[in-house]
Amino acid sequence: xxxxxxxxxxxxxxxxxxxxxxxxxxxxxxxxxxxxxxxxxxxxxxxxxxxxxxxxxxxxxxxxxxxxxxxxxxxxxxxxxxxxxxxxxxxxxxxxxxxxxxxxxxxxxxxxxxxxxxxxxxxxxxxxxxxxxxxxxxxxxxxxxxxxxxxxxxxxxxxxxxxxxxxxxxxxxxxxxxxxxxxxxxxxxxxxxxxxxxxxxxxxxxxxxxxxxxxxxxxxxxxxxxxxxxxxxxxxxxxxxxxxxxxxxxxxxxxxxxxxxxxxxxxxxxxxxxxxxxxxxxxxxxxxxxxxxxxxxxxxxxxxxxxxxxxxxxxxxxxxxxxxxxxxxxxxxxxxxxxxxxxxxxxxxxxxxxxxxxxxxxxxxxxxxxxxxxxxxxxxxxxxxxxxxxxxxxxxxxxxxxxxxxxxxxxxxxxxxxxxxxxxxxxxxxxxxxxxxxxxxxxxxxxxxxxxxxxxx
Amino acid sequence: xxxxxxxxxxxxxxxxxxxxxxxxxxxxxxxxxxxxxxxxxxxxxxxxxxxxxxxxxxxxxxxxxxxxxxxxxxxxxxxxxxxxxxxxxxxxxxxxxxxxxxxxxxxxxxxxxxxxxxxxxxxxxxxxxxxxxxxxxxxxxxxxxxxxxxxxxxxxxxxxxxxxxxxxxxxxxxxxxxxxxxxxxxxxxxxxxxxxxxxxxxxxxxxxxxxxxxxxxxxxxxxxxxxxxxxxxxxxxxxxxxxxxxxxxxxxxxxxxxxxxxxxxxxxxxxxxxxxxxxxxxxxxxxxxxxxxxxxxxxxxxxxxxxxxxxxxxxxxxxxxxxxxxxxxxxxxxxxxxxxxxxxxxxxxxxxxxxxxxxxxxxxxxxxxxxxxxxxxxxxxxxxxxxxxxxxxxxxxxxxxxxxxxxxxxxxxxxxxxxxxxxxxxxxxxxxxxxxxxxxxxxxxxxxxxxxxxxxx
Numbered sequence: 001x002x003x004x005x006x007x008x009x010x011x012x013x014x015x016x017x018x019x020x021x022x023x024x025x026x027x028x029x030x031x032x033x034x035x036x037x038x039x040x041x042x043x044x045x046x047x048x049x050x051x052x053x054x055x056x057x058x059x060x061x062x063x064x065x066x067x068x069x070x071x072x073x074x075x076x077x078x079x080x081x082x083x084x085x086x087x088x089x090x091x092x093x094x095x096x097x098x099x100x101x102x103x104x105x106x107x108x109x110x111x112x113x114x115x116x117x118x119x120x121x122x123x124x125x126x127x128x129x130x131x132x133x134x135x136x137x138x139x140x141x142x143x144x145x146x147x148x149x150x151x152x153x154x155x156x157x158x159x160x161x162x163x164x165x166x167x168x169x170x171x172x173x174x175x176x177x178x179x180x181x182x183x184x185x186x187x188x189x190x191x192x193x194x195x196x197x198x199x200x201x202x203x204x205x206x207x208x209x210x211x212x213x214x215x216x217x218x219x220x221x222x223x224x225x226x227x228x229x230x231x232x233x234x235x236x237x238x239x240x241x242x243x244x245x246x247x248x249x250x251x252x253x254x255x256x257x258x259x260x261x262x263x264x265x266x267x268x269x270x271x272x273x274x275x276x277x278x279x280x281x282x283x284x285x286x287x288x289x290x291x292x293x294x295x296x297x298x299x300x301x302x303x304x305x306x307x308x309x310x311x312x313x314x315x316x317x318x319x320x321x322x323x324x325x326x327x328x329x330x331x332x333x334x335x336x337x338x339x340x341x342x343x344x345x346x347x348x349x350x351x352x353x354x355x356x357x358x359x360x361x362x363x364x365x366x367x368x369x370x371x372x373x374x375x376x377x378x379x380x381x382x383x384x385x386x387x388x389x390x391x392x393x394x395x396x397x398x399x400x401x402x403x404x405x406x407x408x409x410x411x412x413x414x415x416x417x418x419x420x421x422x423x424x425x426x427x428x429x430x431x432x433x434x435x436x437x438x439x440x441x442x443x444x445x446x447x448x449x450x451x452x453x454x455x456x457x
Numbered sequence: 458x459x460x461x462x463x464x465x466x467x468x469x470x471x472x473x474x475x476x477x478x479x480x481x482x483x484x485x486x487x488x489x490x491x492x493x494x495x496x497x498x499x500x501x502x503x504x505x506x507x508x509x510x511x512x513x514x515x516x517x518x519x520x521x522x523x524x525x526x527x528x529x530x531x532x533x534x535x536x537x538x539x540x541x542x543x544x545x546x547x548x549x550x551x552x553x554x555x556x557x558x559x560x561x562x563x564x565x566x567x568x569x570x571x572x573x574x575x576x577x578x579x580x581x582x583x584x585x586x587x588x589x590x591x592x593x594x595x596x597x598x599x600x601x602x603x604x605x606x607x608x609x610x611x612x613x614x615x616x617x618x619x620x621x622x623x624x625x626x627x628x629x630x631x632x633x634x635x636x637x638x639x640x641x642x643x644x645x646x647x648x649x650x651x652x653x654x655x656x657x658x659x660x661x662x663x664x665x666x667x668x669x670x671x672x673x674x675x676x677x678x679x680x681x682x683x684x685x686x687x688x689x690x691x692x693x694x695x696x697x698x699x700x701x702x703x704x705x706x707x708x709x710x711x712x713x714x715x716x717x718x719x720x721x722x723x724x725x726x727x728x729x730x731x732x733x734x735x736x737x738x739x740x741x742x743x744x745x746x747x748x749x750x751x752x753x754x755x756x757x758x759x760x761x762x763x764x765x766x767x768x769x770x771x772x773x774x775x776x777x778x779x780x781x782x783x784x785x786x787x788x789x790x791x792x793x794x795x796x797x798x799x800x801x802x803x804x805x806x807x808x809x810x811x812x813x814x815x816x817x818x819x820x821x822x823x824x825x826x827x828x829x830x831x832x833x834x835x836x837x838x839x840x841x842x843x844x845x846x847x848x849x850x851x852x853x854x855x856x857x858x859x860x861x862x863x864x865x866x867x868x869x870x871x872x873x874x875x876x877x878x879x880x881x882x883x884x885x886x887x888x889x890x891x892x893x894x895x896x897x898x899x900x901x902x903x904x905x906x907x908x909x910x911x912x913x914x
Contacts, residue, residue, distance in 0.1 A: 310794075311788035324772075328768050
């Protein structure tokens with residue numbers, strides 16, 4: 001069970017208020033469900049020499065070696081969990097994590113590296129993975145631990161291209177307005193590991209990728225640039241992106257040469273769907289936003305609420321998404337639709353904030369503050385928004401949990417909710433009203449969970 | 458059945474595309490359900506001398522006279538429907554409608570008047586209503602026909618206060634950022650008819666108000682300023698609003714005197730909940746957004762879709778609400794939640810547009826265009842947004858119906874959806890792609906209906 005580090009101001013209110021406690025329990029269930037070490041322990045079961053992963057059996061007697069590679073912010077915690085289950089059956093391992101994101105491991109080497117900008121440690125650690133994989137045989141089982149940040153952390157440019165070259169091109173593409181899918185098509189073709197190439201390097205070993213999704217909708221080929229997932233883009237696509245977004249002039253020569261070589265089939269394409277080399281690759285979602293949202297819904301149901309999981313694909317400006325959540329709450333209050341009170345609607349995704357002020361906050365806190373303004377005076381509604389990594393924007397809070405008294409309590413302290421929202425200044429406001437959600441680092445990231453609670457009259 | 462005046466460009470696509478036809482049928486069902494004359498005919502049944510309204514029986518033998526009063530943009534169409542049912546049982550009637558919104562009536566006098574700014578015709582027509590009501594007895598049945606715009610159209614300031622005085626104060630309050638509820642509290646206390654006072658003038662007659670709601674959530678005391686609905690605000694509230702929003706200096710003397718007189722009980726308060734004088738007043742919603750949304754859901758269900766009415770309280774910036782609708786569509790596509798395809802989610806309410814460009818469009822067209830950009834390439838999704846009055850923004854279109862090919866079709870015509878959205882220029886874009894919804898004037902207004910369709914693969 002996640003421990004909730006509730007601010008002192010919140011404590012009295014929470015103790016008095018069963019409803020807020022129930023809301024916290026629902027959010028806590030979501031966090032518990034997506035904590036990667038726990039999730040791995042639920043997903044991986046070892047019985048003597050059989051390893052079950054997500055319902056598929058792997059006969060450990062058949063495999064000469066178990067190797068572990070991978071990268072991402074949750075890597076260390078995932079590695080420790082895997083070691084707990086497999087112990088000395090793991091022969092060797094190398095993973096890359098963000099600076100400061102280390103946990104103790106016994107066998108697997110944890111390399112700290114640069115994120116979001118890759119550095120030489122990213123490359124060095126990725127080379128260490130390749131060294132592990134270079135003599136794999138059909139008798140090897142490779143576990144790939146993939147989580148958010150893995151794209152920067154597992155970096156190994158193709159021959160002749162430097163990190164700086166890729167950085168230059170990426171910046172130019174971002175400035176040109178190219179969508180992230182287009183940029184990723186290019187980057188996959190400048191990497192030795194992205195776009196299924198890590199899995200191909202492990203061929204003919206069996207590969208099981210344990211994937212913690214930090215991307216809305218959990219598209220496997222996007223999470224950490226899909227190092228174990230077939231790529232549907234080609235060198236021709238990459239070249240077309242560069243031309244379409246008018247950055248041809250700024251493309252470093254080495255990149256240009258490599259893409260041309262790729263188009264003339266001088267170097268191998270990224271693995272494509274159906275390729276034999278990926279036939280023994282199994283991609284398993286360890287946790288994602290949907291798991292968290294489902295757990296929240298289950299917990300709310302156990303607490304006697306009527307529940308509905310509406311979407312795990314919610315995007316949009318935080319304060320406007322808040323208006324839609326309030327619209328849902330009002331319908332439940334007025335017409336008992338789409339479910340009767342006591343009701344809990346759960347939504348997942350990741351909102352955005354267009355910063356116009358100079359305050360402190362994050363998308364989840366801003367959503368909560370905007371909702372608080374609109375539900376002012378409604379006495380049966382709670383609205384919560386939570387960053388599952390525990391870090392909402394550049395703050396030490398994870399989000400907000402507001403009700404119909406939030407704005408009134410703020411006013412009693414001399415605070416204007418409208419002004420705080422206008423200045424993107426939700427953090428100090430919710431801190432003083434006691435409506436912050438504070439979890440500390442959660443070792444996971446499956447985007448945000450939002451919940452609308454409408455209690456019975 | 459509503460006739461859909463489909464643009465030529467749209468026709469070929471519609472004929473080819475059963476899905477778009479189904480979507481149009483669903484939207485058409487919503488419009489049919491809220492057409493006021495039809496709605497009145499469904500709600501009012503006369504059987505010999507018994508008049509049934511919304512399940513309650515009124516014995517026409519018991520009433521010496523049937524009188525009709527009221528105001529609003531749908532007034533003439535409602536009056537004609539009432540005449541069809543009651544014919545010469547109506548002794549007299551006086552209603553106010555917006556200039557140009559007249560329809561032929563036999564007995565009821567239709568006065569055209571100013572909207573949204575009231576003029577002398579508004580006052581004159583309202584006086585005619587008072588003349589009809591001044592000698593009512595317990596043997597009279599008064600039908601009040603209330604619809605959107607009724608607040609401006611039924612205007613009669615208290616003694617000594619002029620229309621110009623009220624206009625001056627309203628402008629000052631709007632500039633000061635006062636919320637509409639606060640402004641209405643003031644205006645109800647400067648009127649002889651608002652805030653339940655029209656119904657009190659009819660006392661001791663029986664009053665049945667037939668109300669077409671143009672306000673999100675259908676709060677009876679807000680629609681047309683609630684002329685037949687008890688008022689919960691007081692002279693003290695009105696005075697407090699003026700002080701809180703710092704407009705005391707700009708309040709015309711006559712208004713100041715009247716509010717002071719009211720606070721010292723020198724003039725009667727507006728009728729309050731429980732007042733005997735409103736005991737025989739029955740407020741009946743003829744049509745509102747919920748009726749429209751419910752009809753849409755029923756029609757979708759008959760077409761074999763799995764349906765859910767999510768909310769009739771949707772507000773927020775149109776392009777951001779669009780993102781949430783797309784998030785709902787993606788969940789249905791990916792996880793079959795909250796309902797399995799073929800699915801139709803219906804939402805009602807009224808979005809807003811923050812104008813930053815100088816293009817042509819409306820909130821529904823802008824929502825549709827924003828959705829089109831995000832669903833590009835999704836081949837099973839349709840998203841619609843429809844202004845039920847047939848007039849979306851300053852255009853002759855009612856909204857938009859977009860799919861995963863809209864942006865591609867626009868690009869083939871040399872149009873950029875992203876640029877059109879940035880310039881608030883949805884109308885010409887959707888006109889050229891054939892994705893406009895065009896209904897012509899619908900004689901009704903129950904805000905907007907939005908629908909998300911996800912068809913089976």
